[in-house]
Amino acid sequence: xxxxxxxxxxxxxxxxxxxxxxxxxxxxxxxxxxxxxxxxxxxxxxxxxxxxxxxxxxxxxxxxxxxxxxxxxxxxxxxxxxxxxxxxxxxxxxxxxxxxxxxxxxxxxxxxxxxxxxxxxxxxxxxxxxxxxxxxxxxx
Amino acid sequence: xxxxxxxxxxxxxxxxxxxxxxxxxxxxxxxxxxxxxxxxxxxxxxxxxxxxxxxxxxxxxxxxxxxxxxxxxxxxxxxxxxxx
Numbered sequence: 001x002x003x004x005x006x007x008x009x010x011x012x013x014x015x016x017x018x019x020x021x022x023x024x025x026x027x028x029x030x031x032x033x034x035x036x037x038x039x040x041x042x043x044x045x046x047x048x049x050x051x052x053x054x055x056x057x058x059x060x061x062x063x064x065x066x067x068x069x070x071x072x073x074x075x076x077x078x079x080x081x082x083x084x085x086x087x088x089x090x091x092x093x094x095x096x097x098x099x100x101x102x103x104x105x106x107x108x109x110x111x112x113x114x115x116x117x118x119x120x121x122x123x124x125x126x127x128x129x130x131x132x133x134x135x136x137x138x139x140x
Numbered sequence: 141x142x143x144x145x146x147x148x149x150x151x152x153x154x155x156x157x158x159x160x161x162x163x164x165x166x167x168x169x170x171x172x173x174x175x176x177x178x179x180x181x182x183x184x185x186x187x188x189x190x191x192x193x194x195x196x197x198x199x200x201x202x203x204x205x206x207x208x209x210x211x212x213x214x215x216x217x218x219x220x221x222x223x224x
Binding site for chain 1: 175204211
């Protein structure tokens with residue numbers, strides 16, 4: 001699944017990240033629109049159903065989860081823009097999640113990482129996702 | 141052989157000969173040969189200030205999403221798609 005990402009300021013002045021996913025072979029997958037203004041988005045997602053989601057900048061001070069806080073690289077751009085925090089929940093399925101985006105050092109190199117911690121029925125599920133940068137896409 | 145009518149061209153020696161010529165001379169390389177994507181660590185210029193570009197999940201270094209997707213109610217079919 002390749003994520004085609006665009007970061008821009010929309011016509012209301014809100015910084016936004018737009019992600020179009022394509023599955024291997026070029027089939028169009030889902031689209032995500034993430035305004036980074038902390039507004040609550042109600043989204044009918046193909047995969048996750050009806051979810052509520054907020055996207056904000058974070059300096060990790062607003063995060064209590066120890067696992068989410070650790071393992072990040074110090075960035076050049078100042079603490080206020082180092083991380084993106086995504087809080088999501090699905091009332092129907094009874095789960096909520098907090099995700100932190102940033103960059104980590106793995107095997108001596110800098111990688112884009114998204115750590116997600118989801119809770120359901122008091123049980124916590126942690127996933128660290130590591131992303132490759134694609135300077136060129138596959139072509140024929 | 142070629143003396144017969146046009147629709148039979150696809151069965152003719154000339155058709156196979158021309159295909160053979162196109163392949164062997166490298167004329168079709170740009171169509172047939174797949175150039176795989178280049179995957180690498182994040183360059184220093186890529187920060188959350190501008191994350192624009194193409195990213196792909198690294199299956200080797202990432203944790204499995206499976207247990208989390210199960211509790212999030214994602215169906216088996218959708219979970220298979222998310223692996224590709």
